[in-house]
Amino acid sequence: MRPDVFRAVADPTRRAVLDLLAEGELAVKDLQPAFRISQPALSQHLRVLREAGLVSERRVGRLRIYRLEAEPLAGLRGWLERYERFWDERFDRLGRVLDGAAAGKDAVRAQ
Amino acid sequence: MTREVFYAHPRERVWAALTDPAALGQWLMPNDFQPVAGREFTFRTKPGPGFDGVVHCRVLELEAPSRMAWSWRGGPIDTVVRFELDAVEGGTRLRFEQTGFAGLQGNLVRLILGAGWLRQARELELEAANA
Numbered sequence A: 001m002r003p004d005v006f007r008a009v010a011d012p013t014r015r016a017v018l019d020l021l022a023e024g025e026l027a028v029k030d031l032q033p034a035f036r037i038s039q040p041a042l043s044q045h046l047r048v049l050r051e052a053g054l055v056s057e058r059r060v061g062r063l064r065i066y067r068l069e070a071e072p073l074a075g076l077r078g079w080l081e082r083y084e085r086f087w088d089e090r091f092d093r094l095g096r097v098l099d100g101a102a103a104g105k106d107a108v109r110a111q
Numbered sequence B: 001m002t003r004e005v006f007y008a009h010p011r012e013r014v015w016a017a018l019t020d021p022a023a024l025g026q027w028l029m030p031n032d033f034q035p036v037a038g039r040e041f042t043f044r045t046k047p048g049p050g051f052d053g054v055v056h057c058r059v060l061e062l063e064a065p066s067r068m069a070w071s072w073r074g075g076p077i078d079t080v081v082r083f084e085l086d087a088v089e090g091g092t093r094l095r096f097e098q099t100g101f102a103g104l105q106g107n108l109v110r111l112i113l114g115a116g117w118l119r120q121a122r123e124l125e126l127e128a129a130n131a
Helices: A003-009 A014-023 A029-035 A039-051 A070-099 A105-110 B011-019 B021-027 B102-113 B116-130
Strands: A057-058 A062-070 B001-005 B039-043 B054-063 B068-074 B077-089 B091-099
Touching: A003 A014, A003 A039, A003 A070, A014 A029, A014 A039, A014 A057, A029 A039, A039 A057, A070 B001, A070 B011, A070 B021, A070 B091, A105 B091, B011 B021, B011 B054, B011 B077, B011 B102
Parallel strands: none
Antiparallel strands: A057 A062, B001 B091, B039 B054, B054 B068, B068 B077, B077 B091
């Protein structure tokens, strides 16, 4: 998991951009009305998303068209799922510690 | 992310396992935790991609024997974890919550499953080709 992917989607404006792009490809001028920020600010957000590989850009005439790239998102989802499994495993282990099953550090290390 | 787990042990005992550094080290990760509100501490584990193996925490809330919250920052995430213990019949119910990327999960599922953008992308390409 690239950390810049997580940073990119940690911002609510950028998540909203991704939401809109999930409906289809859009140019900046199509995205702009949905936000109360300047076009340079919006372009900056798009640049962060592009650098994280979350969107791609292509030019059609004078327009820059943005499109959602699903692959890094799938990676992000896998990462979150691993995080959930992490806690499930740890709470199981807490149960064993409470039951006295993990008597000593060797038992913990062996898992 | 939320979890509810039942343990057939008294609440004080579960609380001790959550707040004793040695016990925490056994079930969670090696740490320098101290049960003092406001205190900063770390968990240390194996590094992974985008993660140096250190989780930076601070005790945000501590109310023995039932409530505790920590800030939880590691790798790219900045979250809060919260533990709540309820004495219930036959033992203790632990309620766990990690917040800070909850909204993100909803977004992701929608984005990944909502593949409408694929179809629309093709339509746009057709339009562009015909233009």
